Amino acid sequence: MTVKPRLLLVYPATHKLGWVKRFQLPSLSLKQVAAATPPEWEVLLADEVQEEIDFDGDYDLVGITAMTHQAVRAYRIADRFRARGVPVVLGGIHPTVLPDEAIKHADSVVLGEAEPVWAALLHDLQQGQLQPFYQVLPEGDQLSIPWSRHDFLAPRKYLTTxxxxxxxxxxxxxxxxxxxxxxxxxxxxxxxxxxxxxxxxxxxxxxxxxxxxxxxxxxxxxxxxxxxxxxxxxxxxxxxxxxxxxxxxxxxxxxxxxxxxxxxxxxxxxxxxxxxxxxxxxxxxxxxxxxxxxxxxxxxxxxxxxxxxxxxxxxxxxxxxxxxxxxxxxxxxxxxxxxxxxxxxxxxxxxxxxxxxxxxxxxxxxxxxxxxxxxxxxxxxxxxxxxxxxxxxxxxxxxxxxxxxxxxxxxxxxxxxxxxxxxxxx
Ligand code: B12
Structure with missing residues (x-):
């Protein structure tokens, strides 16, 4: 049996929520990154709003999303994984806007949308040729993206997935x-x-x-x-x-x-x-x-x-x-x-x-x-x-x-x- 490489996708939380956490939505950003991930990868989720991150888990890559208010927490999470030698990719609006800040805490930063670059990034990682930045700018008025992925969200409780x-x-x-x-x-x-x-x-x-x-x-x-x-x-x-x-x-x-x-x-x-x-x-x-x-x-x-x-x-x-x-x-x-x-x-x-x-x-x-x-x-x-x-x-x-x-x-x-x-x- 071949062992699949393991990708952990992380949604950082800045606050602990009480009962309101059952009324949250899963991160669509990470659902789209998951959807763009080739099937030979196993995709796991750590949604910090819902649960603690397992920092000792066995992962081949950690991908973290960050809006601006999440950036400090995202960088702390990234630093902990990288201290263990696990490569980290940062993406989302904050790393897109401030890639030079983000790269200090990551092996690679995805600027803008993941779908056009993600498979190439994973390929480069496996070849030992990960680049510091990946970006493809949007063009035209057509949007062609895969359907968002849900299977890796279970069994957490959201308002809806x-x-x-x-x-x-x-x-x-x-x-x-x-x-x-x-x-x-x-x-x-x-x-x-x-x-x-x-x-x-x-x-x-x-x-x-x-x-x-x-x-x-x-x-x-x-x-x-x-x-x-x-x-x-x-x-x-x-x-x-x-x-x-x-x-x-x-x-x-x-x-x-x-x-x-x-x-x-x-x-x-x-x-x-x-x-x-x-x-x-x-x-x-x-x-x-x-x-x-x-x-x-x-x-x-x-x-x-x-x-x-x-x-x-x-x-x-x-x-x-x-x-x-x-x-x-x-x-x-x-x-x-x-x-x-x-x-x-x-x-x-x-x-x-x-x-x-x-x-x-x-x-x-x-x-x-x-x-x-x-x-x-x-x-x-x-x-x-x-x-x-x-x-x-x-x-x-x-x-x-x-x-x-x-x-x-x-x-x-x-x-x-x-x-x-x-x-x-x-
Ligand atoms: C939907 C949405 C929400 C939803 C989120 C629901 C959910 N769980 O998914 C709700 C209503 C909860 C929300 C809340 C907030 N939001 Co909001 N939201 C949006 C909106 C409209 C779309 C975000 C989205 O899901 N896009 C779809 C995904 C697929 O796109 P994406 O996030 O850009 O992700 C792509 C890339 O960025 C990249 N990517 C993203 N993460 C990663 C990670 C990795 C590893 C990789 C490789 C790539 C990658 O790949 C993805 C696929 O292409 C954006 C505006 C926008 N267009 O970005 C604002 C936006 C993200 N929100 C914003 C803000 C400020 C907030 C709030 C802080 C506002 C508030 N105080 O109420 C809160 C924070 C909530 C929290 N959880 O902490 C700002 C962020 C600005 C900033 N610089 O941080 C934005 C950009 C709006 C704006 N007008 O500026 N939001």
Whole structure:
């Protein structure tokens, strides 16, 4: 019997989660790396959100993914494996943006997408010719990727393991976002038939699209939504709220089994409510109502701390979201992620307080805001979250929505995250 080489894929955790961990999704990044791994490899997963990593295990290669807030933990994990002589590859958005930092903790760094380079990297490793960096830049508007892999996830408990992407990339290039500079200026879509075939392979039940903007190109999205009607899938995803300018898209969304859609309003007024992505002829409040009234939960996300935000922004935002009864208000602190135009701007202006990546997570203030102190911004964010998730506020918006049960469930989960306790591991 031949022994397969063993690949351990690691999802680093920065916090220990309580009961909320049962409502997480497995990393699609690692599901795609697994899918791109040739069958002669055995693929194992260490999802630190769910369990401890076995640092003494027998592995031929360790692959670690990292967003910015995970980078410090990812580097610690990498250093421990490398100290034992196990080669480590780092990938994901943070190593893509800062490959020279990442390579200090890895034998190789994959910049951008794994699918076009991963098999070659594994071949090079086996030949003893691993290169420090691998990268193939995205081109065109077609996305050709293997179906994501699930077998290596068992038997962990997730909200659902049925996640996929129908598209990648984004043309909007918002100054605070990493997507356009690193995943391409166009939407790249998979063939609708390929997406629908993957969806048909799922058992009926909950699934999640992890696209940046599943409805970004309506003509590419509509065949997918039409094909989903009657499949018995209940799904969630993320989109630009402007899709709701198109009544057909709103109707198809509800008919396709969508239960919840995450939309980035970014700001309820000022410059950031008028970005190419957010501006349009109908107000964001009216668009929210259109979608909400179909029974689809609208998770409306806003960011606090743009340069035109004064200390009145917290109150204005909470009231705005209350008035349009967005099903699930979500608040973030502006975070200048490395690789964004915002990071370069704040760096040039000397406004970055530090580059302790663990604290770049939308829940801490890492820069000097223009119109308030960092403390005021932080406290305003805490208060806005608590205010929006008081029982009367939850009851008010749930009562205004069709689909009250699903709406209430989402709100209870979110309230748990806001009022619950989280412990740091690192
Ligand atoms: C879906 C998503 C989520 C989901 C993740 C669900 C899941 N478990 O998979 C949820 C909603 C939970 C989420 C949460 C957050 N997210 Co998010 N999310 C995304 C989104 C839209 C897609 C990510 C994704 O799954 N892509 C699909 C996979 C296949 O692509 P990928 O991750 O790029 O992976 C490919 C390559 O990068 C590479 N790769 C990745 N890892 C590895 C590892 C190895 C070894 C190799 C070889 C290659 C490799 O190969 C993969 C396949 O091609 C991105 C935007 C984007 N386009 O990247 C933001 C994004 C990753 N999120 C971001 C952020 C900030 C967050 C939060 C911190 C926000 C918050 N505070 O709420 C949290 C953190 C949660 C946590 N777990 O700690 C930022 C990260 C910025 C940064 N520099 O860190 C992004 C880039 C959005 C943005 N606008 O900038 N997110």
């Amino acid at each position: 049925r996640t996929l992407q129908a598209s990648r990339g984004c043309p909007y290039n918002c100054p605070f976002c990493t997507v356009t500079p690193h995943f391409g200026r166009t939407f790249r879509y998979r063939e609708p038939e390929d997406v629908l075939a993957e969806l048909r392979s799922f058992k009926p039940g909950l699934m999640v699209f992890l696209d940046d903007n599943i409805l970004g190109d309506p003509e590419r999205a509509k065949p997918i939504l039409r094909g989903m009607a009657g499949m018995g899938l209940k799904w969630g995803g993320q989109a630009n709220l402007r899709f709701a300018e198109d009544p057909e898209l709103v109707r198809l969304l509800a008919a396709s089994g969508c239960v919840g859609i995450f939309v980035g309003l970014e700001s309820v007024d000022g410059e950031y409510a008028n970005l190419p992505k957010t501006a349009g002829k109908t107000s964001q409040a009216d668009l929210i109502k259109r979608v909400r009234d179909t029974g689809v939960v609208v998770e409306a996300s806003v960011i606090f701390g743009f340069d035109d935000h004064d200390a009145g922004v917290f109150e204005r935002t909470v009231r705005y979201l209350e008035n349009c009864a967005a099903s699930l208000p979500t608040f973030h602190i502006l975070t200048p992620y490395p690789g964004t135009a915002l990071f370069s701007q704040f760096q040039q202006e000397g406004r970055l307080l530090h580059t302790d990546w663990q604290r770049y997570d939308h829940g801490q203030v890492v820069y000097q805001p223009k119109q308030m102190s960092p403390e005021r911004l932080y406290n305003g964010w805490v208060q806005a979250r608590q205010e929006a998730y008081r029982w009367p506020a939850i009851a008010g918006r749930v009562m205004q929505s069709p689909g009250k049960g699903v709406n209430l469930l989402y709100n209870l989960l979110r309230r748990g995250g806001i009022y619950g306790r989280e412990e740091k591991t690192t």
